[in-house]
Amino acid sequence: MRTIPSADNRKGGSDLEEFYRDNRILDHDAFYVKVVKEDGTDMALPAPPVPSRKNHEPMGDLNGDGNADLIAIDSDGTGKLRFYAGRGDGSLADPKQIGNGGWAHAAITHGGDFNGDGNQDVVARVGSELRLYPGNGDGTVGAPQVFKGNGAGWDPSITKIITVDDATGDDYPDVIAISNNKLWLYPGDPDNKPGLKSPIQIGGAGWDKFDLIALDDVDGDGYSDLGARNRNDGMSYFYPGPLNHDLSQRTPMIREQSGDRATTRLYDGVNLPFITSAHDSDGNGRMDMWGIGMMGRGKLNFIMDDPKVDKNPQGDFPWISRSKEVGNGFNGILAIG
Numbered sequence: 305m306r307t308i309p310s311a312d313n314r315k316g317g318s319d320l321e322e323f324y325r326d327n328r329i330l331d332h333d334a335f336y337v338k339v340v341k342e343d344g345t346d347m348a349l350p351a352p353p354v355p356s357r358k359n360h361e362p363m364g365d366l367n368g369d370g371n372a373d374l375i376a377i378d379s380d381g382t383g384k385l386r387f388y389a390g391r392g393d394g395s396l397a398d399p400k401q402i403g404n405g406g407w408a409h410a411a412i413t414h415g416g417d418f419n420g421d422g423n424q425d426v427v428a429r430v431g432s433e434l435r436l437y438p439g440n441g442d443g444t445v446g447a448p449q450v451f452k453g454n455g456a457g458w459d460p461s462i463t464k465i466i467t468v469d470d471a472t473g474d475d476y477p478d479v480i481a482i483s484n485n486k487l488w489l490y491p492g493d494p495d496n497k498p499g500l501k502s503p504i505q506i507g508g509a510g511w512d513k514f515d516l517i518a519l520d521d522v523d524g525d526g527y528s529d530l531g532a533r534n535r536n537d538g539m540s541y542f543y544p545g546p547l548n549h550d551l552s553q554r555t556p557m558i559r560e561q562s563g564d565r566a567t568t569r570l571y572d573g574v575n576l577p578f579i580t581s582a583h584d585s586d587g588n589g590r591m592d593m594w595g596i597g598m599m600g601r602g603k604l605n606f607i608m609d610d611p612k613v614d615k616n617p618q619g620d621f622p623w624i625s626r627s628k629e630v631g632n633g634f635n636g637i638l639a640i641g
């Protein structure tokens with residue numbers, strides 16, 4: 305055994321601290337150190353592991369046909385839950401009722417398999433509980449279960465929740481919510497299915513004006529990414545995963561192209577009251593969104609990163625996107641997810 309002189313030990317600690325600060329590394333952040341020989345050539349080191357996005361089904365597919373789907377709450381009676389099967393081209397089939405009543409004040413989202421049965425699930429905040437409505441694989445859902453760990457004690461006024469395929473690198477889906485004007489990650493707990501670990505605050509005050517858009521892994525690093533739209537001005541932003549740390553870095557997400565007119569904004573919350581991820585609902589490898597209300601109330605709009613006008617790969621921002629009307633009859637909708 306060789307002891308280290310205390311001065312060297314201290315220097316080691318302060319050098320490391322300096323390195324963390326200079327490289328903006330937070331506690332528990334994973335990072336890699338590239339070791340270079342004195343002549344500047346690389347040491348032969350193995351490539352850093354990339355978290356695998358295993359052979360998951362396309363995100364957001366509740367009936368197993370490979371197309372992302374939509375759910376909605378209508379204003380009939382105490383609120384019913386509807387399932388809309390994606391047709392694979394951005395449009396949706398006629399709705400089926402999958403929840404009988406009592407949904408009016410719930411917040412809903414879907415996507416990811418939280419109970420490990422191979423079917424993607426619906427997740428809803430009902431009252432002060434975050435519940436799993438296990439997908440049956442055909443668009444319907446089974447009896448609800450409160451998430452273990454941190455499924456109780458939710459603020460019953462929360463309206464904005466999304467699920468993401470995996471924002472943390474453990475290959476298990478996670479939940480993101482806006483509560484008390486802040487942004488929170490509830491990491492899914494693969495050892496306690498269906499479970500949630502303790503929430504991590506990932507965004508400071510100012511989030512109430514945003515809608516959340518689950519983006520899957522847009523930039524191809526293995527982590528789900530996040531999009532958000534400011535309801536006041538329509539500006540939308542991209543936040544690259546991993547998402548288990550303060551999300552102060554953001555990139556404008558959209559350049560909306562409509563004929564000759566280009567704008568960096570999406571429609572705002574007045575003109576497009578509902579917006580949600582459509583994942584890749586037309587199967588061209590690029591993320592899409594669904595919105596309701598634009599160009600007349602009750603119209604369904606499909607907002608896509610259009611490879612015809614956007615020659616950059618989808619991880620390049622801002623996207624050049626286009627909107628088209630792909631359905632109607634969405635009057636009396638209270639929420640989509």
Ligand SMILES: [Ca+2]
Nearest residue numbers: 365367371373
């Ligand atoms: Ca489907």
Ligand SMILES: [Ca+2]
Nearest residue numbers: 417418419423
């Ligand atoms: Ca499931």
Ligand SMILES: [Ca+2]
Nearest residue numbers: 470471472476
């Ligand atoms: Ca995860």
Ligand SMILES: [Ca+2]
Nearest residue numbers: 584586588590
């Ligand atoms: Ca697409």
